Every structure is written in structure tokens, then in C-alpha cells.
Amino acid sequence: xxxxxxxxxxxxxxxxxxxxxxxxxxxxxxxxxxxxxxxxxxxxxxxxxxxxxxxxxxxxxxxxxxxxxxxxxxxxxxxxxxxxxxxxxxxxxxxxxxxxxxxxxxxxxxxxxxxxxxxxxxxxxxxxxxxxxxxxxxxxxxxxxxxxxxxxxxxxxxxxxxxxxxxxxxxxxxxxxxxxxxxxxxxxxxx
Amino acid sequence: xxxxxxxxxxxxxxxxxxxxxxxxxxxxxxxxxxxxxxxxxxxxxxxxxxxxxxxxxxxxxxxxxxxxxxxxxxxxxxxxxxxxxxxxxxxxxxxxxxxxxxxxxxxxxxxxxxxxxxxxxxxxxxxxxxxxxxxxxxxxxxxxxxxxxxxxxxxxxxxxxxxxxxxxxxxxxxxxxxxxxxxxxxxxxxxxxxxxxxxxxxxxxxxxxxxxxxxxxxxxxxxxxxxxxxxxxxxxxxxxxxxxxxxxxxxxxxxxxxxxxxxxxxxxxxxxxxxx
Ligand SMILES: C[S@@+](CC[C@H](N)C(=O)[O-])C[C@H]1O[C@@H](n2cnc3c(N)ncnc32)[C@H](O)[C@@H]1O
Numbered sequence: 352x353x354x355x356x357x358x359x360x361x362x363x364x365x366x367x368x369x370x371x372x373x374x375x376x377x378x379x380x381x382x383x384x385x386x387x388x389x390x391x392x393x394x395x396x397x398x399x400x401x402x403x404x405x406x407x408x409x410x411x412x413x414x415x416x417x418x419x420x421x422x423x424x425x426x427x428x429x430x431x432x433x434x435x436x437x438x439x440x441x442x443x444x445x446x447x448x449x450x451x452x453x454x455x456x457x458x459x460x461x462x463x464x465x466x467x468x469x470x471x472x473x474x475x476x477x478x479x480x481x482x483x484x485x486x487x488x489x490x491x492x493x494x495x496x497x498x499x500x501x502x503x504x505x506x507x508x509x510x511x512x513x514x515x516x517x518x519x520x521x522x523x524x525x526x527x528x529x530x531x532x533x534x535x536x537x538x539x540x541x542x
Numbered sequence: 543x544x545x546x547x548x549x550x551x552x553x554x555x556x557x558x559x560x561x562x563x564x565x566x567x568x569x570x571x572x573x574x575x576x577x578x579x580x581x582x583x584x585x586x587x588x589x590x591x592x593x594x595x596x597x598x599x600x601x602x603x604x605x606x607x608x609x610x611x612x613x614x615x616x617x618x619x620x621x622x623x624x625x626x627x628x629x630x631x632x633x634x635x636x637x638x639x640x641x642x643x644x645x646x647x648x649x650x651x652x653x654x655x656x657x658x659x660x661x662x663x664x665x666x667x668x669x670x671x672x673x674x675x676x677x678x679x680x681x682x683x684x685x686x687x688x689x690x691x692x693x694x695x696x697x698x699x700x701x702x703x704x705x706x707x708x709x710x711x712x713x714x715x716x717x718x719x720x721x722x723x724x725x726x727x728x729x730x731x732x733x734x735x736x737x738x739x740x741x742x743x744x745x746x747x748x749x750x751x752x753x754x755x756x757x758x759x760x761x762x763x764x765x766x767x768x769x770x771x772x773x774x775x776x777x778x779x780x781x782x783x784x785x786x787x788x789x790x791x792x793x794x795x796x797x798x799x800x801x802x803x804x805x806x807x808x809x810x811x812x813x814x815x816x817x818x
Pocket of ligand 1: 679
């Protein structure tokens with residue numbers, strides 16, 4: 352139940368991202384009352400293959416994030432390749448062509464830090480499977496702003512390094528399996 | 543705590559106000575989330591304990607300004623970045639431009655010149671260079687100097703060469719530079735017909751009668767009001783039926799000037815000035 356005043360979900364994933372997201376996103380109902388913002392590390396020239404992949408398998412709306420568009424509930428927004436995805440205070444999305452952060456553009460830290468600023472205690476930040484440490488600083492910012500920090504259980508992740516790094520930086524984060532994360536998100540829908 | 547009470551937010555506003563009052567650089571209406579990241583990065587890397595301390599330094603010491611500008615403006619670019627954009631110009635826009643006896647092209651937010659020289663090479667390959675005058679503008683003086691020098695790190699040349707080929711390049715990029723001192727120095731003749739100048743899309747006025755304005759990955763840093771202002775400038779600077787090219791993630795969708803332009807190559811964010 353969404354009684355904690357959750358207003359947005361932000362997710363970061365790297366190596367193993369597609370399998371993990373195939374577990375989490377298809378069960379989400381179109382009535383999910385919050386936007387879901389996602390950064391996946393993909394090579395710069397891969398275009399937006401993620402959108403078409405997930406669009407076909409999800410009930411919830413799936414699209415590529417556009418600069419200055421308001422983040423709407425019931426919608427999954429993927430960061431475009433080669434741009435950072437940020438959130439403004441008014442809840443609109445912003446893209447930037449700044450230098451890569453943690454060798455990545457889009458970077459998970461950039462999304463989580465700006466989303467923590469924008470949504471504060473209303474944000475759920477989730478760090479999934481990955482082989483680097485992007486997202487660790489960001490998740491710490493989510494928790495510091497009063498939001499809910501979740502990491503995928505490193506032992507069950509396809510690549511445990513990224514959730515482990517996030518957990519080290521943000522020791523109070525909840526540790527969940529993909530099933531646990533999915534259940535948490537589905538429960539955001541009012542009964 | 544309420545969002546507006548945050549000390550850092552107060553400091554950011556005061557800092558941008560101070561910068562504007564003291565030096566006329568106006569970042570107050572840049573997209574906030576990104577300008578905040580860059581201010582915090584500048585503070586950490588320039589070694590100030592707070593944004594207030596950095597504000598004091600920049601107010602009293604002019605030598606801090608150039609370093610600061612290199613954080614506040616984003617100098618990330620590439621030659622023939624998004625090759626499909628340059629291919630669309632080559633195949634769809636330049637054939638129109640070829641019917642004009644003389645041409646003016648404005649590269650707004652030219653950074654260190656990567657986009658400018660890409661266009662210069664493109665115009666040369668398509669036989670239009672000699673009748674074209676290019677205006678390359680930016681607000682960052684270091685970037686403008688670098689654009690005039692036209693020296694790029696050799697390790698980037700491979701990417702530039704691939705991009706150039708993908709844009710439909712008819713020559714070899716190596717025809718335009720020579721290697722020296724670890725850098726690729728681009729040919730002086732590419733800037734014979736270029737005027738470099740310090741011009742801000744936020745505070746300066748129109749540039750007359752262009753056939754093409756290319757402004758890529760600059761508007762993305764502005765809020766909607768500033769975007770409107772800049773696009774108004776482009777509209778007023780374009781000749782009848784002139785073209786406007788934006789970055790791949792920029793569009794006219796959210797601006798009030800949308801009706802002044804018609805999509806020309808929508809996928810590449812190339813627009814044409816419509817009859818008003
Ligand atoms: C990310 S770079 C884009 C470079 C190039 N156009 C490209 O797409 O590769 C953004 C450039 O915009 C410049 N810029 C920022 N604010 C500006 C303003 N108000 N007027 C003109 N240029 C500006 C910056 O100095 C920087 O060189």
C-alpha cells in the first residue's frame with residue numbers, strides 16, 4: 352500500500368540489467384500511481400532498444416525520457432543512451448550531455464542524486480545488478496533525503512558488485528531479491 | 543525541512559545572482575538540476591568549503607572566473623557527433639542551400655569548434671564552402687580560443703574519422719589535418735571564412751539573415767523561458783526558408799515559437815523557418 356507518500360521510483364542497473372528488469376517491469380500494472388525512472392548502462396550507439404524491448408512486454412507505459420517532460424504516473428522512463436537523466440524540482444525530466452560520471456553516460460548517480468533532491472522522502476531508489484560502483488553515491492543521497500533505499504541482494508544478483516558497493520555506502524538500505532522488489536512496487540498501487 | 547529552506551539552494555541562487563551582477567554571465571535560468579551538479583563539482587574541485595566561500599572568491603578575484611566558467615559551461619563535443627544529423631544536412635538541406643549565391647551559417651554554442659569544423663568540411667565536400675560565411679559563437683572564452691586553434695587530441699581522431707565516414711563523407715578526414723605535438727591540427731583554410739565571437743543566447747541579440755543555424759546540445763541546458771528566448775533569436779536571425787538544426791534530444795515541442803517553424807527532417811531535429 353502506498354501510505355508512505357511515495358511519489359516516484361528511480362532504478363539503476365548495469366550488467367544483467369535486462370534480465371533483472373524483465374523480472375520487475377512486466378508485472379507492474381498500468382495503474383501504478385508513480386513514475387518509474389530508469390538508468391541502464393548501455394553502449395552509446397545502441398539507441399533505445401530498451402524501450403521497444405519492454406514496451407512489448409509491459410502493461411505500464413514505457414518510453415524514452417524527453418527533456419522538459421513532466422514525469423507522469425504509470426509510466427516507465429528510460430534514460431536515452433549517451434545522455435544523463437535528471438529530475439528537476441518541479442518533477443519535470445531533464446537530459447544533459449555532461450561528461451560521463453563513473454565512466455557512464457547515463458550515470459545512475461546523476462539520476463538518483465537529482466531525484467533525491469526533487470522528490471526527497473517520496474523517492475524509492477533501487478540499485479540492481481551491475482559490475483561497477485555507479486549508484487552508490489546516489490543511493491546514499493536518496494537515504495539522506497529521507498527516501499527509501501533498496502538494493503538487490505548482491506548474492507542473488509547476476510553481478511553483485513554494484514549492489515554490494517551501494518550497500519557499503521548506504522548500509523541501512525533494504526536488501527531484497529527481485530521478487531521482493533517486484534512485490535514492493537506492485538504494492539504501491541492503492542488497494 | 544522544507545525544500546526551499548535548504549542552505550545549498552540559497553547559496554546556489556545567491557551565487558548565480560552574484561555572478562550575474564559582477565560579470566554579466568547569467569546562469570540563473572539554466573536547468574537547475576544540472577547547474578547544481580556543476581556548481582558542486584566546481585566547489586569540490588576548486589577546493590572551497592562552501593558555495594558561499596566560492597562566491598566570495600569569484601566576487602573579489604577576477605582570475606577565478608575563467609576556471610569557474612569551465613565548470614559552469616559544458617565543453618563536451620565531438621566532430622560529426624550524431625553522424626545521421628550531418629548526413630541529413632548533406633542529403634536534404636545542402637541541395638536547397640546550393641541554389642543561393644551566398645550563404646551565412648551560425649553555429650551557436652560552438653564549444654571548441656568540433657561542430658563548426660564538421661560543418662566547414664561538409665560544406666567543402668559539397669562545394670559550398672567558398673560562398674559561405676560561418677559565424678561561430680559561444681560564451682566561454684577558453685572554448686572560443688580553442689576553436690580558433692583547431693587542435694584536437696590525436697586519440698579522438700579515430701572516432702571523428704568514423705563519424706565523418708558515417709555522415710557520408712566524400713573525402714578522408716586526414717585531408718584536413720596534420721599530426722603535430724600529440725595533436726591533430728586542422729587546416730587553416732577551414733577557418734578562412736569563419737568569424738568567431740563571444741555571444742550569449744541569454745543576454746545578446748539577433749545575428750542577421752542566416753540560411754542555417756546549427757545549435758546543438760545548448761538549449762538542453764536552459765529552462766523553458768530561456769529556450770523560448772533563444773529560439774526567438776533563431777527565428778529572427780533566419781532568412782526566409784532558412785534552416786534550424788538542434789541536438790538529437792532537443793525539439794521545438796515545448797516552445798511557444800513552434801508555429802514559426804516547420805519540421806524538415808523530424809528525426810534529426812532539423813526545422814525550416816515557416817512563413818509567419
Ligand atoms: C555541450 S556543448 C555543445 C557543443 C556542440 N554544439 C555540440 O553539440 O557538440 C554546449 C556549449 O554551449 C555553450 N553555451 C552555454 N551557454 C551559452 C549561452 N548562453 N550562449 C551561447 N553558448 C552557450 C557552452 O559554453 C558550450 O560550449
